Amino acid sequence: MQKVGVVGCGLMGSGIAEVAARAGLDVVVRDISEEAVASGRKRVEASLSRAVERGKLEPDARDAALESMTFSTDLDILADRDLVIEAASENEEIKKKLFAELDRIVSNGDAILASNTSSMPIVRFAQATSRPEQVIGMHFFNPAPVQPLVEIISSVLTAPEVTDRGEAFARDTLGKTTIRAKDRPGFIVNALLVPYLLSAIRMYESGMASLEDIDTGMINGCAHPMGPMRLNDLVGLDTTLAIARSMHGETNDPAYAPPVLLSRMVDAGYLGKKAGRGFYDDYR
């Protein structure tokens, strides 16, 4: 699979596109507005330049990666792809519509259509297409150029050979560590991580501890690279809320219920690091 498409170039789509370009692949990226496309491209350029500054990447390799990427608002640009990874906003209706459109547009019958969803049922995206056996979850972690893991999720409709090809691609072509997960809310990692991140918000909301003390506690007590409140900001609070709503909606498990404070933060436009302000206000 040499021709890769990425749908959405927010935090995750831009990171996934960067990973694919650095692996020497031909990458096209589609988002819905010129503004989103421009900021996705800027994010990739900044990340590649930082890698050059840190001596992790040769300037020639940065230039080659940038040259192998095309950014566009045109969905038809994905027509000739061997693999499309959907990384649009965590919204089931948007994703289902995209899968129906990708099914219509992508001409290669062997192409894999993958979703980077954090929490939503892969089978629903598969059912939006006429080729449900070609649809898998390919779940990267934030920041995608840094985190080694990709969860490979097959739905009850996925052909085993497609799961194998998707896993081989993530492992051998992209150099990621892969694990296989069932098509269940949150797969493996988020089924464990989401209750923890939401508990931290509840702890802060209840006044039991300050933001800083919650984060300092988990960094220094458990050797986490960052505390849960910073991590919520890194993920994006709109995405965090959408994940919680999706997982709680499907399971009714109170561990996944979104705290009221989280909804209020999103209503206020405090979406985390990407918006310049979330639980913390020191991002600008």
Ligand SMILES: CCCCCCCC(=O)CC(=O)SCCNC(=O)CCNC(=O)[C@H](O)C(C)(C)COP(=O)(O)OP(=O)(O)OC[C@H]1O[C@@H](n2cnc3c(N)ncnc32)[C@H](O)[C@@H]1OP(=O)(O)O
């Ligand atoms: C309740 C619902 C919510 C559920 C949410 C689920 C969302 C999902 O579906 C799944 C997820 O992704 S969960 C999030 C997983 N990510 C984490 O846990 C991040 C934890 N933090 C870290 O790894 C480091 O603090 C981190 C890498 C971020 C920063 O590390 P440092 O503090 O050491 O900072 P640096 O020294 O600047 O960076 C270390 C190396 O990483 C590179 N880097 C940092 N940010 C980057 C970025 N955004 N893009 C590309 N590269 C980046 C940095 O260049 C440096 O590289 P090296 O010089 O090669 O080491």
Ligand SMILES: NC(=O)C1=CN([C@@H]2O[C@H](COP(=O)(O)OP(=O)(O)OC[C@H]3O[C@@H](n4cnc5c(N)ncnc54)[C@H](O)[C@@H]3O)[C@@H](O)[C@H]2O)C=CC1
């Ligand atoms: N933020 C995180 O830490 C992680 C997020 N994810 C998942 O990745 C996906 C994307 O999340 P983020 O990049 O964080 O969100 P984001 O909010 O940074 O970016 C989403 C992008 O999707 C675009 N978009 C919306 N509708 C579209 C459409 N019809 N066609 C093309 N682009 C469209 C938006 O314009 C935006 O640029 C979500 O499914 C999320 O759950 C997965 C792993 C980690």
